[in-house]
Amino acid sequence: xxxxxxxxxxxPLRKTPKPGEAGVPTTPAxxxxxxxxxxxxxxxxxxxxxxxxxxxxxxxxxxxxxAASGFLTGMLFRKVPKGTNWFYTLGSxxxxxxxxxxxxxxxxxxxxxxxxxxxxxxxxHINNDVFLGQFVHGMHKWGASVMVILxxxxxGRTFFFGAYKYPRELNWVIGVVLLxxxxxxxxxxxxxxxxxxxxWASIVGININGTGPIVGPYLSDFLRAGPELGATTLSRFYAxxxxxxxxxxxxxxxxxxxxxxxxxxxxxxxxxxxKPRVAExxxxxxxxxSGNGYHxxxxxxxxxxxxxxxxxxxxxxx
Amino acid sequence: xKATDKQAYLEEYELxxxxxxxxxxxxxxxxxxxxxxxxxxxxxxxxxxxxxxGPKADPTTTTYVPRPEWYFFFLFEVLRVIKPPExxxxxxxxxxxxxxxxxxxxxxxxxxxxxxxxxxxxxTTAGILTILAMGYLTYAGATAGSPTEIDMKVAPQYxxxxxxxAGSGCLACHKLGENGxxxxxxxxxxxxxxxxxxxxxRSIEIGPSIMPSFRELPKEKLNQLADFLSSLN
Numbered sequence: 001x002x003x004x005x006x007x008x009x010x011x012p013l014r015k016t017p018k019p020g021e022a023g024v025p026t027t028p029a030x031x032x033x034x035x036x037x038x039x040x041x042x043x044x045x046x047x048x049x050x051x052x053x054x055x056x057x058x059x060x061x062x063x064x065x066x067a068a069s070g071f072l073t074g075m076l077f078r079k080v081p082k083g084t085n086w087f088y089t090l091g092s093x094x095x096x097x098x099x100x101x102x103x104x105x106x107x108x109x110x111x112x113x114x115x116x117x118x119x120x121x122x123x124x125h126i127n128n129d130v131f132l133g134q135f136v137h138g139m140h141k142w143g144a145s146v147m148v149i150l151x152x153x154x155x156g157r158t159f160f161f162g163a164y165k166y167p168r169e170l171n172w173v174i175g176v177v178l179l180x181x182x183x184x185x186x187x188x189x190x191x192x193x194x195x196x197x198x199x200w201a202s203i204v205g206i207n208i209n210g211t212g213p214i215v216g217p218y219l220s221d222f223l224r225a226g227p228e229l230g231a232t233t234l235s236r237f238y239a240x241x242x243x244x245x246x247x248x249x250x251x252x253x254x255x256x257x258x259x260x261x262x263x264x265x266x267x268x269x270x271x272x273x274x275k276p277r278v279a280e281x282x283x284x285x286x287x288x289x290s291g292n293g294y295h296x297x298x299x300x301x302x303x304x305x306x307x308x309x310x311x312x313x314x315x316x317x318x
Numbered sequence: 319x320k321a322t323d324k325q326a327y328l329e330e331y332e333l334x335x336x337x338x339x340x341x342x343x344x345x346x347x348x349x350x351x352x353x354x355x356x357x358x359x360x361x362x363x364x365x366x367x368x369x370x371x372g373p374k375a376d377p378t379t380t381t382y383v384p385r386p387e388w389y390f391f392f393l394f395e396v397l398r399v400i401k402p403p404e405x406x407x408x409x410x411x412x413x414x415x416x417x418x419x420x421x422x423x424x425x426x427x428x429x430x431x432x433x434x435x436x437x438x439x440x441x442t443t444a445g446i447l448t449i450l451a452m453g454y455l456t457y458a459g460a461t462a463g464s465p466t467e468i469d470m471k472v473a474p475q476y477x478x479x480x481x482x483x484a485g486s487g488c489l490a491c492h493k494l495g496e497n498g499x500x501x502x503x504x505x506x507x508x509x510x511x512x513x514x515x516x517x518x519x520r521s522i523e524i525g526p527s528i529m530p531s532f533r534e535l536p537k538e539k540l541n542q543l544a545d546f547l548s549s550l551n
Contacts, residue, residue, distance in 0.1 A: 009342070076346075078341050080335075080338045080339060081331065081334035081338040082335075082337040084339075084345060086348060086352070088345070089348050089352035093352045096352075096356050120371070124371060127370075127371060134369055135364055135365070137369040138364030138368050139363075139364040140369075141369045142363035142364055145363075145387075148389045159424075159445050160435045160442065160445060162434070163433075164425045164428075166324050166327065167328075168425075176421050179421075183389075186387060190387055193371060193372075195374060196372050196373045196375055200375075201386050204384045205386070209410075211406050211411060212411035213407055216407070228377070266433075267334045273333045274333075274337065
């Protein structure tokens with residue numbers, strides 16, 4: 001039976017098995033199929049065959065120029081450690097909630113006017129006239145809550161599993177900055193509908209900033225952009241909400257994910273390696289004997305100790 | 319964490335990784351399932367809860383009681399319970415800033431090699447207490463009437479009037495017991511002692527000097543308000 005991953009991944013992106021690895025046929029099957037005489041060599045059949053090959057060729061063409069398949073296979077086929085469970089989907093779920101916010105936000109921006117006189121009526125227009133307007137508006141509004149909840153769950157998992165410890169300290173710091181930026185998004189987005197609730201809550205929020213020591217008054221002056229909350233405040237919040245913070249969030253998510261791929265995700269702290277904890281470097285052969293032998297004739301069976309495996313997208317190296 | 323601990327962790331991690339499964343398709347499947355759940359929940363919330371607009375922003379209203387979004391309730395509650403003006407900066411900026419710095423620098427002061435929560439009693443207890451505190455503050459913030467709530471003992475027949483005082487923004491200019499701002503309006507704590515009921519009603523309707531008029535209050539509410547205020551002696 002072919003592997004699930006082989007059915008889903010286009011050929012140029014498939015992980016090339018090492019010679020001698022289990023499951024590698026002695027003769028490459030695709031070439032056999034090509035050289036075999038077609039049953040009905042009609043023009044139609046050949047066109048169909050060409051059409052089937054086109055995406056493969058296009059992928060190969062692009063890859064020749066980008067040389068990205070090495071990175072992609074490394075990323076796709078990197079091993080996630082034993083014991084990885086549903087708790088480990090919270091990070092990607094947060095990312096997905098962010099994507100929902102980004103997409104719905106783009107559609108809202110097509111109809112929203114960031115002016116003190118028109119903001120309220122443009123939201124009313126979105127809610128009442130635009131096709132699926134209130135639905136998308138609702139997704140954006142409630143998606144914010146979902147994203148905040150997911151961030152806290154993701155952070156809780158990272159905290160209780162001790163996943164912020166060596167060598168992933170920097171990724172924790174990036175994550176906390178992302179949390180702060182998300183709260184900034186929540187605060188600045190709250191004003192945009194410009195109804196009573198958003199207006200007065202923003203005044204309170206700005207005044208709270210103003211009570212801070214030393215920088216407080218400057219911060220509240222910056223946020224208010226004038227003596228009173230009004231048109232300039234709204235456009236300032238709009239720019240922060242639409243350009244400044246999303247840009248920073250996207251950049252930091254990129255860094256966060258880069259480190260996740262680079263360092264690997266953690267295993268739950270209770271996961272047994274299948275062998276007693278020893279400080280000496282051990283070989284894979286030992287692991288195959290005493291453990292449950294995931295790789296009965298694994299390619300790295302004779303390679304001693306910890307190494308960086310290129311095919312696994314790089315390991316955590318000291 | 320000592321160098322040997324670091325080395326031991328990396329070795330153990332490498333072993334766990336060898337016994338793991340490839341990210342694609344196994345982890346991707348779980349992530350995709352979770353993504354579907356997330357978007358499903360968001361769609362459901364949007365359909366069920368909608369995105370109703372409130373009344374248009376009106377800078378001249380004095381009666382609106384601001385409410386933040388629920389995830390700022392904890393902050394709101396901290397602010398509500400800390401009243402003395404000299405302590406307010408501690409509540410608004412001090413506590414949140416200290417918490418954020420502690421959170422940001424967590425991996426730099428918690429450097430022990432142990433990762434199992436049951437073997438890190440200090441960290442785990444601190445984490446659970448933080449969650450409980452945040453949960454409690456959020457709940458308290460959500461159920462609190464408003465930051466202008468009246469904390470004094472009110473006889474049941476005057477409860478309605480007290481709520482109108484709290485909800486109408488009176489405390490922005492008047493002090494009432496422990497609550498409200500002392501000025502520019504006169505203190506209301508013993509107002510029933512000083513002014514007869516009819517004069518209170520007249521003040522509310524007319525709005526003497528800089529006080530806004532509350533003429534638009536329904537008759538019934540106005541009476542309840544006057545009942546409450548004239549009972550203060």
